[in-house]
Amino acid sequence: MSKPTVAVLRPDDNRIDEAVEYLRSRGVSPVADPMLSVRPTGAMPAAADYYVFTSRTGVQIAVDQDWQPGRATVCAVGQQTASALRDSGVAVDVVPSTFTSAGLVDELATEISGATVEIARSAHGSKVLIHGLESASADVHETQLYRLGRPETAGRSVSLAIDGQLDGILFTSPRTVDHFFEIATEQADVTGLKRGLEEAVIGAIGAPTARAIRANGLEVDITPEAVDFEQLADLTIQEVRNGASTR
Template sequence: MPKPTVAVLRPDDTRIEEAIHYLQSLGVTPIADSMLTICPTGKQPREAEYCIFTSTTGVELAVERGWKPDGETVCAIGRQTATALRNQAYSVDVVPSTFTSAGLVEELADEVGGKTVEIARSAHGSDVLVRGLEEAGAAVHETQLYRLEKPNTAGRSVSLAIDGQLDGLLFTSPKTVDHFLEIAMEKDNAAELKRGLNETVIGVIGAPTGRAIRDNGLEIDIAPESVDFEQLARLTVQEVRNEASSR
């Protein structure tokens, strides 16, 4: 019996390499099809009373540009973002219990009135964080540290999905959804893609990714509360095997 095929669309850096190894350890055939290339803007966070990071990539790029905490309250959305800061020997003051922008707004709403807040993130963040903190009375500035572009090599997973040859598909950000579907539209095969995905287990990380999937008329099978990739992969592979055994 052939191994299940599971596509991973993570950025074309160490994350997709790590994802491939992990999927192999789960006994499936990984389809590595990065939908994201990270393009740094060369900017660094401004000084503020609060500094917010939303991703490990943002932390890494800020540190490369010479950022270091200088008395501000450092906030991180997600355990992995917090770990990236701690790996630089920087303390993290706030990590919301709900790893979302809305969760951080709720955590900070009672203390940021009249304070300056710097948000250091990608150029594609939602306005939930900015709007929520401004409504709480903060003076908010956003520094876009990087853009996420579609690699020229992307598309293998789309072709396999159109042909109904994917058992599992892992989306880890709204941009992976956008680029995946853009490729299908470029191929003029959006309808065929949706039919081909009928038998594919779709796993997503995060509420924004889930919304991007649903907004495009697709169904989600696996959506763990954690933003941990390994949990997403493990649960998706488990569901792939459950569906195969029930056929």
């Protein structure tokens, strides 16, 4: 039996290399198609009573600029973000049990009235976090640490999908979904793309990513309980193999 072919659309940094290595270790033929490039803005997090980080990338950029929390409360959305902070020597005070912006708002709502809250993240974050914290009477400021562009090389997975050559595909953020469908639209073959993915297993790393996929007219087969790439990959590969065994 040939190895399943699974596309992975992580950013064009060490994360795509780590993903490819992991997929190979699971007996899969990976298609590396980075759909994101990280472009730092040069901005620094402002002084605040609370700092909120929503991604490992944001943490790395802030730490590289010698950001220090002082005595502020540090909050992380997701265990990967929390791990990045701890690995950089920053103590994490709050990680919501629900790894979403809404989960963090629920966690902080009763304690942030009148406090300054600095949200340090990408330029593409939703307003859920800002509106929720402001509704709890916090003084909220957002610093956009980086933008997410589309690499010039992106698109191999789109071509393979149109040709029906993918057994699975791993979407790891709403932005990867946007860029994937932008390329299909530029190729004037969104209909062919959807047809080519009818038999493929589509995995989304979290609820926002799953919503973006559905908004573009595809069904989502796998959404892991945790926002964790390895769990997403394992569940998607398992479903690919289960499907192959029944055909």
